Structure formats: structure tokens, C-alpha cells
Amino acid sequence: MKRTGVIAALAALVLAMPATAAAMPEREQAAAKPKPFVNVMPLGDSLTWGYQIKNGKAVVIDGYRKDLWVRLRKVGMNVNFVGSCPRPKWDKWKCNGKGTMGDNNHEGHSGYRIDQLSANVPAWVNKYKPQIVLLMAGTNDIAQRYDLKNAPARMSKLIDKIRAARPTAHIFVATIPQYRDPANKARVKAYNDGVVKVVRSKGKLVHLVPQHIVGTERKDFSDHVHPSDCGYAKLSFVWYNTLERDLAPNKWPTGYWPWSNTGVCG
Template sequence: MRAWRRSLGVALLTVVMASLGTVLGTGAAGAESNGGVRVMPLGDSITEGTQVPGGYRIGLWQRLASGRYTVDFVGSQFNGPGSLGDHDHEGHPGWRIDQIDANITGWARNYNPRTVLLHIGTNDILQNYNVSSAPQRLSTLIDHITAAVPNADVFVATIIPLSNSGQEANARTFNAAVPGIVQSKVSSGKRVHLVDMHSKLTTGDLIDGIHPTAGGYDKMAAAWYAALQSVSGSIGEPGGTQPSPTPTPTAPGSTSAIRGVGSGRCLDVTGVSQANGAQAQIYDCNGQANQQWTSTSASELRVYGNKCLDVNGGGTADGASVIIWDCNGQNNQKWRFNSDGTITAVGANKCLDVPNYSTANGVKLQIWSCNGGANQRWTRV
């Protein structure tokens, strides 16, 4: 009888929790993906959502959905309520900057985020862990993120307030160093952005002196959303990031211009050159011969009739340049059009890419690990 009652109790609890739309458990789980722009929420318990499971991710997800952005939260952790459409994240309660740093390269490579939301440093203050050197640890962590995913936009937040006056004084000292750190990365060409999160909350928004209330987390969500909207491409475009499949993109013999989705400019041979080694670039679409590309049954992209789009030297590394060369049938001259608009270099299994999401005339093209960003999507025109 007792066993029967225990089983009934478990069943009733399951029904109640399901009716509340609650996802049980915290930790690793099967990843959820809708094919959208990959965003990694990265940090400690404030990212995980201690006290309010899901934390700021709930309000951020709802804003993204209302704005018609298609975003895929990524990370090795999983928690939050049913109202949170994607439960993946990289928030680790109790972790300091150095602990995140010890794992970030692997996470970045595994999940290849297009955008990173970083809120970290609170536990360095709470644990009084070499507080004076915390800004340098943050700087090193940002360097490791940008090295692992150099095309990602990294949003670095100042940490939110703390109720303890001594800890809050240390938090303010730490936060005061963050703008200079971010600016140093920007000056070196990195895609790093400052988010002033500290000013968005007060200690009245804290449920336990450390973690926000539901309302406090929603203020964080609003700050993240505004920051993301201010950086083009960081969350794709309203209405979704997935283009309609290009009609018969690989039909042999078809000749047309190829326009970049992110830049609106065309795949072009620099200077209308026909010399071997002339670099491919993006340029205003003009209908000239150096922008007319013919797909062949050999998976080539030919220009001028006898030159092929070519990965320089048969390179396979991220950043290998793209040129034209006499057609020779080698794998570094084979390209595959994909239904999401990307163009894969068959020999390297990497995508035709506009560096750093640039939209300027004359930017030279490369191959890069495929990430679905607008700078890797193309359409025939």
C-alpha cells in the first residue's frame, strides 16, 4: 500500500509540474536547436538563474521571439521553465573567472557561438579571490573567447550590484576597469562590446543580496536585448535568419552574379583581373564579367570561362584566402551550394566567408568554419 501511495504521489507531482510548464532539473541535457543564430549565455549562477530558474534568459528569449528573431541558445547546461523556449546555456553557479577561462576554449569550439553574453566576476568578489587581479583575468578570458571564435560578437557586462557594502565597493572597483578592457579589445580589431549592467539594477532588485528577483532578471534581459539590437548581425535579422532556398543553385551551366546576404554586394574578382592569384572580394553589383559565375557539373564556379574560384594553395585552415586560378579539377576548386545559402569549399569543408561581417567594398574573401551567419550566406541574382 505504501509503495502504491508513493507511486501515486510521484505521478501527481509530475502532472502538477507539467501543468506549471516547469522543466525539472539543472545540468547537462540534450541540446535544443532551431537552426537560428547561436547565442551563448556565459557566466555563473546569475546566468544559470539561481532563485529564478532561467534567470534573464526567460525575458531575453521572450523579447527575441516578439521581435521575430530566430536565435539558438547554446551551451552544455540546461534549465529553466517551459516559458523559456530554449534552455541551453553556459552558466555555472559558484564559478569564478578563472574557472570559466579554463573551459571556454572547449565550449567555444563545441558550440561555435555567433554571439557571447558574458557576465562574470561576482564570485571573485564573493570569495575574495585575488580581487585586485580580477580585471586582468577577465581580459585574458575575453582574449581566449575571441581567439576561439574570432567572428563572434562578445558582449561583456559589468557585474550587477551586491547588497554587502564591502563587496559592492569591490564590485564597483572591478566594474570601473571593464570599459578600458573592452576598449583595448576593440582597438585591436576584436568584436567586443560593453554592456553597463550594473546601472540597470539596484539592491532592491536582489532576492538574497546577490541574485536578482524575477523583475531584476527581466531588467537584465532588457539590457542584453538592447545591446544585441545595437550590433548588426549579432542576432540575425527580424523574421528569421534562414533564407528561402536558392532555386536550383547548383544547376550546371547556370551563370549569374552571386550576392552576399549580409553585405548586399557581389562576389567579384579584384580589379577585373584575369591573372592567376587575383583575389576574390565583395563589391557593388555591376553586371561586369568579373562578377559572372558559372556553375559546372564538376562543382566549379567559373569566371571568364576558364578561371575557377580557388582556395589558395589548397588551404583548409580558417582564414585561407580565396582567389581565381586556371581550372584544374582539384578539390580546392570545388564548391557546394547549400539550401541555407552558404557555399562550402568542398576540399576544406568550410564556408565562403566575408571577414568580420564586413559590408565594405573591396573586402577580400576567405574560408571559415561554417556558422550560418549572414556573412556566409549568398544568393544568385
């Protein structure tokens, strides 16, 4: 997708972030107090967990989370990812593993549908107290053909549970990326259209994240649904760009542009 197309999609869619230390005079840097942590909860399924196929093998590394963490740190957000994962073994929570980043906590549960996340989210949110929630779910509802007509309504209830537990949290709700399988494209579109309507009804602390612009190219995938390194880089950028637009308008640099056909997308 061309840069202009991505920008248009993001533009279609209120914490002010401080200036980065790099932009401050040296004496001001010395006098500046340490910034408080901003608790961010990545919440969803295997696309949040970081599952992909590499060299014919299933692996779980960092997904979009490491790249996003680095981006946010660079612009001065003292981000602290929170959540009950990773867990020490593969069990009903389906989120074991270590990853390669120091701040590896999240709530990405492989195979979980919206209702399964919703059943547990009050406990997770009450325990970890996120100030920002990055919510992307629904891929497994489509994969399992689970009551698709009511999937957006389930997402609405999930959002309401987060709001009830953390009334001041900013909730960034993503549409889901495209499936590689053309047979599912209509289902993905119907679900995403429903998510857009839900988010628009939730007030100023609930934000729409257009992750459906990811998955339009073969190189975005490692299998029929899970992203490749390139796909995860695109997910990270869309999160980052939307956070910038809604929390710190025009204050953060673009950084690596995954649609440039360079780096992991080269």
C-alpha cells in the same frame, strides 16, 4: 532608475538584422525563406544559470534568459541558445535543472569564478560555435575575495580565449550588477571600472553591456546578490537594448520597460 537614466547609461557605451515577418507584406512573408539560426551562448555564473530565492526557498528557473529569448524572437532573430547546461544532476559543473523554456541551453555555472570559466571556455565555444556570446562574470571573484586586483586581467584573458576560438563572434561583456551589501559596493565598482577598460581595448566585435545599472533598488534582489524576478527582467532588458544598439540600431521596439514599476517590477 528613470527611463532617461537607463538610456543615458546604455548610450554611453556589425550584424544588420532583417525586418520582422510582422512588418512584411503577406505575399513577401509567404515567399520568405526560413531565417538561419543565430547561436547565442549565455556564459557566466549563477546569475546566468537563473538562481534566486522565492518564498524563502532557493530555486533555479530561467534567469534573464527566457525573457531575452522571447524579445529576440519577436524582432525576427531566430535565436538558438547553446551550451552544455542544463545537466541531469548536480555535479562539478553546477548547472543542473530544466527551467520553463524550450530553449534552455546555456553556460551558467553556479559559484564559478572567471578563472574557472576560462579553463573550460575553449572547449565550450569550439563545440557549440556561438555567433554571439553573452558574458557576465566576476560576482564570485568578489564574493570569494579572489585576487580582486587582477580580476579584470583574468576577464581580458577569458575574452581573448573566446576570440581565439571564434574570431567572428560578437562578444557582449557585461559589468556586474550591484551587491545589496554596501560593504561590497567599492569592490564592485573597482571591478566594473576595470572591465570597461578591458572591453575598450578589444576591438569592434567586443561590446560593453552596462549591467551595473541593475541592483540599485531593493526589489532588484532576492537575497544579498542574486536577482529577483524584477532584477532578472532588468538584466534581460539591458542585454536586449545593448544588442539592439550594436547590431540593429534603432530597429527594435523597446518592449516591456522594467523600470516602469509595472509587471514583475510592479
